[in-house]
Amino acid sequence: MNxxxxxxxxxxxxxxxxVLQNPKCDKLIVAPGNAGxxxxxxxxxxxIESGGDVVSFAEANAIDFVIVxxxxxxxxxxxxxxxxAGILVFGPSAAAAQLEASKSFxxxxxxxxxxxxxxxxxxxxxEAAKAYIREQGAPIVVKxxxxxxxxxxxxxxxxxxxxxxxxxxxGGAFGGAGxxxxxxxxxxxxxxxxxxxxDGEDILSIGTAQDHKRVGEGDTGLNTGGMxxxxxxxxxxxxxxxxxxxxxxxxxxxxxxxxGMPFQGVLYVGLMIKDGKPRLxxxxxxxxxPECQVLMMRLGAQAMDLMHAAAQGRLGQAQVNWGDDHAITxxxxxxxxxxxxxxxxxxxxxxxxxxxSSNMVFHAGTKAESGAVLASGxxxxxxxxxxxxxxxxxxxxxxxxxxxxxxxxxxxRDIGWRAL
Numbered sequence: 002m003n004x005x006x007x008x009x010x011x012x013x014x015x016x017x018x019x020v021l022q023n024p025k026c027d028k029l030i031v032a033p034g035n036a037g038x039x040x041x042x043x044x045x046x047x048x049i050e051s052g053g054d055v056v057s058f059a060e061a062n063a064i065d066f067v068i069v070x071x072x073x074x075x076x077x078x079x080x081x082x083x084x085x086a087g088i089l090v091f092g093p094s095a096a097a098a099q100l101e102a103s104k105s106f107x108x109x110x111x112x113x114x115x116x117x118x119x120x121x122x123x124x125x126x127x128e129a130a131k132a133y134i135r136e137q138g139a140p141i142v143v144k145x146x147x148x149x150x151x152x153x154x155x156x157x158x159x160x161x162x163x164x165x166x167x168x169x170x171x172g173g174a175f176g177g178a179g180x181x182x183x184x185x186x187x188x189x190x191x192x193x194x195x196x197x198x199x200d201g202e203d204i205l206s207i208g209t210a211q212d213h214k215r216v217g218e219g220d221t222g223l224n225t226g227g228m229x230x231x232x233x234x235x236x237x238x239x240x241x242x243x244x245x246x247x248x249x250x251x252x253x254x255x256x257x258x259x260x261g262m263p264f265q266g267v268l269y270v271g272l273m274i275k276d277g278k279p280r281l282x283x284x285x286x287x288x289x290x291p292e293c294q295v296l297m298m299r300l301g302a303q304a305m306d307l308m309h310a311a312a313q314g315r316l317g318q319a320q321v322n323w324g325d326d327h328a329i330t331x332x333x334x335x336x337x338x339x340x341x342x343x344x345x346x347x348x349x350x351x352x353x354x355x356x357x358s359s360n361m362v363f364h365a366g367t368k369a370e371s372g373a374v375l376a377s378g379x380x381x382x383x384x385x386x387x388x389x390x391x392x393x394x395x396x397x398x399x400x401x402x403x404x405x406x407x408x409x410x411x412x413x414r415d416i417g418w419r420a421l
Contacts, residue, residue: 003028003063004305006042007049007079008070011332011365011383012290014038015297016068018361022302025309030062036374037364049074052082059088067091068308072148072287075266076102091308093286096262100253100284104146104183107284114252118281119185119273127171130182134163137184145170146181154224156187190275191419192282193234194292195245197270198307199254201263203316206242207307208299208323209234210292211419216339218415225339226380229416231329231391232295236274236419245272245279253284265311294363294383295328301358329394329417330363330385331402333410338379346409348374348382354401359387362401376409384412391420 002025006013014037020026021041032055034044048054050073059067067083069075069092078095092098099106105123110116119142124130134141143166145153153175157163163184169175170182194212198205211234216222237245250270257264269285269292288296297304303322310319335342351374354362363385366378384402388394395417402412 002026002065004030005059005062005064005067006031006070007055007067007074009033009035009038010070010290011363011380012288012293013070014363014365015294015361015383015385016070016288016304017042018363019297019301019304020068023305024302026305030064032058035364035377036367036369037362039369050077050079052077052079055079056082056086056088059083060086065089066309066312069266070287072098072101072285075286076148080266089312091266091312093264093266094262097257097264097266098286100257100264100268101286102148104144104283105181108183110253110256111281114256116249116252116281117279119188121183121185123181123183125181127167130167130171130184131164133184134160134167137186139163140187142185142187143167143170144183144185145175146183147175147177149175156224188273188275188280188282190273190280191236192271192273193237194289195237195242195250195270195272196288196292196296197246197250197268198311198316199264199266199268200311200314200316201258201265202314204246204250204254205307205311205316205319205321206246207267207321208232208296209237209242210289210295211236212289212292213413213416218413219418223339225334227289227291228332228334228413229330230289230292230295231327231394231417231420232292232299233327234420237272241274241277241279245270249279249281267308267311290365291330291332291383294330294385298328298330298358298361298385298387299324299326326387326389327391327394328385328387329391329398330383331398331412331416332365332380333382333384333402333405333407333412334380335366335376335378336409336411342379343409344375344377346376346407348376348410349406350404354404360397360401361385362405376407381410391417395421
């Protein structure tokens with residue numbers, strides 16, 4: 002099978018790594034890829050948000066199966082164009098991708114499906130939004146309604162921070178994503194993520210993870226795209242997972258079918274857990290980043306078979322074979338992230354690190370230049386390890402982190418702290 006993966010981050014590097022473990026993969030191309038991906042697969046420079054360009058490339062390269070990594074091409078309807086061209090694709094339609102592309106759409110679906118989530122208000126006007134904040138008080142959560150690369154969420158512990166967030170969003174800090182805002186009740190508890198595959202009809206849980214969103218140790222500082230993750234998430238017990246599936250996921254998927262927009266792909270279910278009960282924080286319509294890295298490390302070659310089954314509508318016959326193992330990934334980011342950061346700093350020591358089913362450095366924001374690996378983004382490397390226990394995986398990951406020579410980078414030293 003000739004396979005095309007769309008994307009350029011650590012998520013796509015881990016997807017490529019897992020796909021290549023599977024003997025059914027004859028040829029793999031990643032567009033546009035990065036310096037790490039280029040070491041294991043062919044990379045292609047195409048506009049992944051243009052359905053026409055992706056279809057033309059897939060046809061010219063006899064692609065049998067396309068896996069869409071990031072959310073932007075899905076929201077832009079790339080999966081629709083591929084399906085229209087008769088090319089098998091893993092990823093939802095633009096209509097179904099609204100579960101991530103529009104916070105207000107998700108809230109509307111949850112209300113119709115009676116899925117437990119935070120109470121909220123939806124605003125297109127700054128003054129009305131501010132009045133709602135003053136009425137509700139803090140803590141409160143302010144979210145850009147559209148896609149903001151994981152950064153359009155402000156958890157405001159005081160009223161002024163929330164009011165400032167409204168000014169920022171309506172002032173264009175998040176581009177078009179902040180033209181509308183959703184303001185939510187602050188939910189207390191512990192956050193974790195459940196990942197399920199859907200084929201429009203059947204649903205299959207493929208694992209849990211816990212992300213570390215804040216830039217600083219002890220979950221302090223600004224929100225980021227994620228500074229590390231581990232799997233499985235101990236807080237998400239089998240009982241809580243069953244509740245989430247019955248009360249949140251299945252009713253949502255049924256409501257999507259009812260509206261004529263069945264969901265096919267992976268659904269990232271962000272949950273807040275308190276007193277053994279889950280409530281929905283958010284849906285994403287793609288694998289989380291960096292959660293994908295720990296899931297792929299644990300799933301290995303079967304990941305491709307599971308995604309293929311979802312794309313073909315065969316999930317009813319599929320099953321996940323889990324090992325009794327743990328995986329952890331530590332994000333190495335450019336100093337200054339998530340604010341302004343320097344690009345082009347050199348990273349050394351990567352060649353000496355192990356690359357096997359228990360140890361991998363997945364590249365996120367890197368580029369190769371004159372034989373050197375340079376940082377080209379905010380989150381740059383995902384140092385990932387697997388072990389019989391979470392402690393073993395963590396120790397292995399940090400051992401690799403410390404062997405990387407990159408003065409221009411930093412990382413959190415406490416990934417996995419809640420479970421450990």
